[in-house]
Amino acid sequence: MIERVDPFIGTAVTSLPTPTGLAATWWWPKPQVGNTHPGATYPLGMVSACAYSGGYPTGYGGYDLVTEGVPTLIQDRQLASGFTHFQQSGTGAIRKYYNYFRVTPMLQPLDELGALWEIEQESAEPGWYAATLASGIRCEVTVGPKSAVHRYTFPRHRDAQLVIDFSLGGLTIPHGRTVPLRARLHAIAPGVAQGEIVVEGAPLAVHVECDSTSWRQMLWYDGRLMPGGTRLDFDYIRPTTLRPFGLMWAGPTEPGQVVELRFGFSLRGVDQARENLYQDCGPGPSSFESRRAATAATWREKLGAISVESPSPDRQTVFSTALYHSLIKPCMAPDESPFWPTGGPFAFDIATMWDIYRTQLPLLTALMPDRAVELAQALLRIAEEEGNLPIGYRMARGADHFFRQASALVQTFLADLCQLGLDVDWEWALVHMHTDLRRMYGEDFLLRGEVHPISHTLDLAFGYWCTSKIAEHVGDRALVAEFAPLAAGWENAFDPGTGLLKESTFYEGGKWNYSFRLVHDMAARIALAGGDEAFVGLLDEFFGFGAEAVTQPGVRPGLEEMARGYALNRFEGLNNEADMEAAWGYQYAGRPDRTADVVHAVVHNQFGTGRGGLPGNDDSGGLSSWYVWATLGLFPVAGQSLFLINAPAWRESRIEVGGSAMTIETSGFVEPEPGGPAQYVQSVQLDGVPLARTWLTGTELHRGGRLLIELGAVPGRWGNEIRPPSDSTSVLPPQQRTGGRP
Numbered sequence: 001m002i003e004r005v006d007p008f009i010g011t012a013v014t015s016l017p018t019p020t021g022l023a024a025t026w027w028w029p030k031p032q033v034g035n036t037h038p039g040a041t042y043p044l045g046m047v048s049a050c051a052y053s054g055g056y057p058t059g060y061g062g063y064d065l066v067t068e069g070v071p072t073l074i075q076d077r078q079l080a081s082g083f084t085h086f087q088q089s090g091t092g093a094i095r096k097y098y099n100y101f102r103v104t105p106m107l108q109p110l111d112e113l114g115a116l117w118e119i120e121q122e123s124a125e126p127g128w129y130a131a132t133l134a135s136g137i138r139c140e141v142t143v144g145p146k147s148a149v150h151r152y153t154f155p156r157h158r159d160a161q162l163v164i165d166f167s168l169g170g171l172t173i174p175h176g177r178t179v180p181l182r183a184r185l186h187a188i189a190p191g192v193a194q195g196e197i198v199v200e201g202a203p204l205a206v207h208v209e210c211d212s213t214s215w216r217q218m219l220w221y222d223g224r225l226m227p228g229g230t231r232l233d234f235d236y237i238r239p240t241t242l243r244p245f246g247l248m249w250a251g252p253t254e255p256g257q258v259v260e261l262r263f264g265f266s267l268r269g270v271d272q273a274r275e276n277l278y279q280d281c282g283p284g285p286s287s288f289e290s291r292r293a294a295t296a297a298t299w300r301e302k303l304g305a306i307s308v309e310s311p312s313p314d315r316q317t318v319f320s321t322a323l324y325h326s327l328i329k330p331c332m333a334p335d336e337s338p339f340w341p342t343g344g345p346f347a348f349d350i351a352t353m354w355d356i357y358r359t360q361l362p363l364l365t366a367l368m369p370d371r372a373v374e375l376a377q378a379l380l381r382i383a384e385e386e387g388n389l390p391i392g393y394r395m396a397r398g399a400d401h402f403f404r405q406a407s408a409l410v411q412t413f414l415a416d417l418c419q420l421g422l423d424v425d426w427e428w429a430l431v432h433m434h435t436d437l438r439r440m441y442g443e444d445f446l447l448r449g450e451v452h453p454i455s456h457t458l459d460l461a462f463g464y465w466c467t468s469k470i471a472e473h474v475g476d477r478a479l480v481a482e483f484a485p486l487a488a489g490w491e492n493a494f495d496p497g498t499g500l501l502k503e504s505t506f507y508e509g510g511k512w513n514y515s516f517r518l519v520h521d522m523a524a525r526i527a528l529a530g531g532d533e534a535f536v537g538l539l540d541e542f543f544g545f546g547a548e549a550v551t552q553p554g555v556r557p558g559l560e561e562m563a564r565g566y567a568l569n570r571f572e573g574l575n576n577e578a579d580m581e582a583a584w585g586y587q588y589a590g591r592p593d594r595t596a597d598v599v600h601a602v603v604h605n606q607f608g609t610g611r612g613g614l615p616g617n618d619d620s621g622g623l624s625s626w627y628v629w630a631t632l633g634l635f636p637v638a639g640q641s642l643f644l645i646n647a648p649a650w651r652e653s654r655i656e657v658g659g660s661a662m663t664i665e666t667s668g669f670v671e672p673e674p675g676g677p678a679q680y681v682q683s684v685q686l687d688g689v690p691l692a693r694t695w696l697t698g699t700e701l702h703r704g705g706r707l708l709i710e711l712g713a714v715p716g717r718w719g720n721e722i723r724p725p726s727d728s729t730s731v732l733p734p735q736q737r738t739g740g741r742p
Contacts, residue, residue: 032070080131508578543571
């Protein structure tokens with residue numbers, strides 16, 4: 001799998017073949033760029049490193065900030081002023097992309113620092129990134145969990161330099177810069193320095209070593225060298241008073257001379273940063289190849305957890321890269337919290353739960369349940385220390401920078417873990433889950449039964465349902481009874497006259513986008529819409545069945561153009577997170593064939609190879625993990641510990657789930673062609689026993705086994721009668737307990 005990964009997918013404006021069929025009716029208002037970067041990463045690691053242009057997205061790209069349509073190009077070729085650390089992965093217009101401790105290899109005087117050089121050669125693979133600058137310097141970088149190692153190969157020069165800028169952060173587009181509030185830098189010995197910057201309230205420390213100890217080592221400030229200086233301290237920095245400062249090494253080079261820099265990072269001071277470097281890379285002076293090999297081996301193991309069978313190298317590349325993008329974030333940084341003194345799990349770059357709770361967190365739970373538990377404990381500690389379970393949490397002080405997106409999404413993640421029987425202190429969790437539901441929008445929900453934006457009403461009702469699962473697990477029957485009417489409050493969000501949500505404001509979408517969420521009582525939700533036929537009719541309208549093809553927004557779309565698009569009330573083709581689960585709503589109305597049609601159209605029209613191979617923001621792997629699940633023929637119903645079954649896009653696949661293996665085999669499979677028809681599930685067997693229902697429980701998936709799916713060219717009767725469980729029908733009658741294990 002690792003050989004098929006292309007980290008450049010998603011780094012440029014969406015460039016896919018013209019959509020055909022159903023997909024041609026979908027309209028994508030949000031930015032048409034994946035927002036990924038090709039830099040070196042470690043699975044769920046704290047550190048990434050990449051070439052830095054200062055542009056959008058992530059500091060690697062060549063675009064200006066955009067919230068709709070196609071980003072404006074500000075650089076017509078790939079440029080870099082150096083190599084920075086800590087990038088987001090696929091996130092939208094959050095402006096703050098870290099990009100700290102820029103390293104610039106130079107043959108020019110220091111006063112040319114910040115100039116952009118054209119990249120002539122660029123390569124990347126999981127854990128390694130390389131580029132050759134127009135100056136002729138070859139640059140490579142690899143990372144460990146809490147470290148980075150750079151390797152620079154110089155041409156002959158009388159005074160080559162490696163310059164580290166401690167003052168730079170963020171993007172160079174308007175309003176994109178991040179300025180440190182405080183900073184200190186100390187040259188400890190030849191080839192060794194330490195420092196710390198406080199940015200957005202987070203103290204980020206670094207220990208750095210250069211293996212060319214014969215080179216001159218100097219501090220610099222405001223473009224001037226400070227020969228003999230060993231310390232720089234800034235107690236208070238304003239954006240208006242900031243002057244660049246940092247550290248450099250300089251000396252003569254012969255052709256092909258190699259210089260390595262080793263960085264250890266920590267949020268708990270320079271001593272811990274040094275220990276992190278030595279733990280990741282050892283105390284020796286040369287560690288690039290060993291660190292690169294170790295990181296590649298870790299990626300090989302994680303990516304090997306899923307295998308798919310396909311004769312198409314391009315399709316294998318798309319899948320492998322999607323799995324790779326799914327395992328970059330969140331950043332797990334155990335024992336690194338800068339905000340409280342105790343050790344234990346800590347995580348950042350949860351950007352955001354709204355993006356990842358439906359697809360990426362269930363994938364993480366399936367492939368790495370121990371890391372999922374670690375993340376859960378980190379989230380609970382954030383709530384304990386800061387007062388809220390976060391919607392988003394970056395390497396910055398304060399949790400709820402993204403509270404407008406949604407409410408009570410951590411409760412969804414925790415409910416899945418609890419229903420799988422994973423080891424968390426659930427009494428401790430219950431306290432914080434319950435308390436969190438009463439804060440912010442939760443107060444209005446308790447007082448009035450509904451909240452605006454109305455989507456938060458769905459969030460909070462489901463949050464109470466999820467929390468009731470934990471209360472039931474710990475035996476608190478009083479809380480279970482208390483939560484039942486609150487969990488039923490999802491109905492308050494809907495207008496029975498339309499079968500859709502009530503008029504309201506919405507975050508990045510409209511009422512149609514949010515109306516097809518998989519609530520915990522889909523039987524009642526479908527009845528509210530007027531029954532199966534009426535509900536399917538609404539979904540058909542949303543997905544554009546029978547509609548004309550549309551034109552996508554271009555560069556700087558006007559208000560009138562955008563208003564016409566929004567008035568379509570159309571599926572936004574995975575360009576919008578709120579739409580990600582809507583296709584599976586058909587299964588609750590007995591129409592799995594419609595799910596197959598929509599998913600097939602997405603998979604074969606909206607993902608491809610090349611830099612423009614993603615239809616929109618990858619959002620910390622939320623989009624890529626959708627592709628992973630959908631092509632496997634499974635989809636997680638987050639919080640309900642259910643996996644809905646659909647036609648796979650592979651003849652055969654295998655998933656290592658928490659130490660067990662689930663194989664998904666097919667009969668009647670036809671290798672899909674671009675623009676070709678969908679296939680439909682005719683029957684399913686689980687370990688040789690017929691399975692008439694359209695889902696697996698989380699326990700069944702995690703237990704492993706053999707799932708055999710018979711496919712055909714026309715819809716069959718499978719899934720027409722037996723519906724996925726709803727809150728009011730969660731106990732299956734005997735005639736529906738068909739196949740599978742209890």
